[in-house]
Amino acid sequence: MIQGFGLSGMASVLVLGFLLQTGTPPRTNDPHADPEEGIASVGCDGLVTYVETLFTTLDEHSTFTDFWVAPDYDGIQQMDRDEVQAIVDDGTALLADLDAMEVPESYGPGHEGLHLILDSDLDFVTFLGLDSSIVPALDQWEGGMARILQGELMTAKACPEELAAVGAYVFYDPASLETIFE
Numbered sequence: 001m002i003q004g005f006g007l008s009g010m011a012s013v014l015v016l017g018f019l020l021q022t023g024t025p026p027r028t029n030d031p032h033a034d035p036e037e038g039i040a041s042v043g044c045d046g047l048v049t050y051v052e053t054l055f056t057t058l059d060e061h062s063t064f065t066d067f068w069v070a071p072d073y074d075g076i077q078q079m080d081r082d083e084v085q086a087i088v089d090d091g092t093a094l095l096a097d098l099d100a101m102e103v104p105e106s107y108g109p110g111h112e113g114l115h116l117i118l119d120s121d122l123d124f125v126t127f128l129g130l131d132s133s134i135v136p137a138l139d140q141w142e143g144g145m146a147r148i149l150q151g152e153l154m155t156a157k158a159c160p161e162e163l164a165a166v167g168a169y170v171f172y173d174p175a176s177l178e179t180i181f182e
Contacts, residue, residue, distance in 0.1 A: 044104060044105075044106055044155075044158060044159035044161075044162045045104065046102060046104050047104045047106070047107065047155070047159055047162040047163065047165075047166065047170075048162060048165050048166055049102075050101070050102065050103060050104050050107065050170075051166040051170055053101060054098075054101070054114075054170075054171070057094065057097050057098065057101070058094070060097075061090050061091070061093060061094035061097070062090075063086050063087055063089075063090035064087055064090040064091035064094050064118075064122070065094070067087050067121075067125070068091075068118065068121050071121065073124060073128060076125060076128040076129040077128055077129060079129060081129070081130070084125060084129035084130055085130065087125050087129075088122060088125055088126050088129075088130060091118065091121070091122040091125070092122065094118065095115060095118060095119060095122070098111070098114070098115050098118070099115070104155070104159070106151070106154050106155040106158040106159050107151045107152075107154070107155045107170055108151065109147045109148075109150040109151040109154065110147060110148045110149075110150065110151015110152055110154075110155065110170060110171060111151065112144075112147050112151075113143075113144040113145060113146065113147025113148035113149075113150070113151060114144070114148060114171060115144070116140050116141070116143060116144030116147060117140075117141050117144035117145060117148070119140065119144075120136060120137065120140040120141040120144060121141075123135075123136035123137070123140075124136050142180075145172075145177060145180055148171060148172055148177060149172075149174060149177040149178065151170065152169050152170060152171070152172060152173075152174040152177065153174055155169075155170055156169070156174065
């Protein structure tokens with residue numbers, strides 16, 4: 001049993017290490033030249049608009065997000081099928097709206113991670129309340145959280161001024177996310 005915990009912990013460390021690798025900045029034609037000074041601000045345009053749109057979109061899908069914020073997985077099977085279907089339909093619409101959003105380059109991984117964790121919860125609701133043939137991926141939530149952490153760290157590094165305009169972080173406080181992976 002301890003082996004299982006050790007292997008899953010090692011796998012988490014390897015996945016997180018792979019996901020949080022930094023990329024090499026682009027260089028000019030001269031291979032010995034330093035990267036351009038303005039490279040840190042690439043992808044920061046629209047961060048404030050993105051955050052406003054993200055939270056507005058989440059608010060517009062309150063049937064799903066209310067469940068997502070305070071899930072009752074034990075009570076899903078006791079819910080009326082129409083109630084469960086309403087949660088699933090609203091969650092599906094939310095994911096479609098997230099797919100249609102313009103995402104700043106710096107927060108791209110974080111947006112993907114948010115999509116993964118919301119989709120993971122949607123799969124659990126579907127599995128427990130509507131269709132048991134749709135089996136949720138058990139590692140999808142953790143992978144999504146790792147992607148959100150990556151997006152938060154990239155945005156903090158690349159867009160400090162824009163991030164200050166929206167608060168200390170985009171969606172989740174990176175300090176609290178880092179404790180998940182300790």
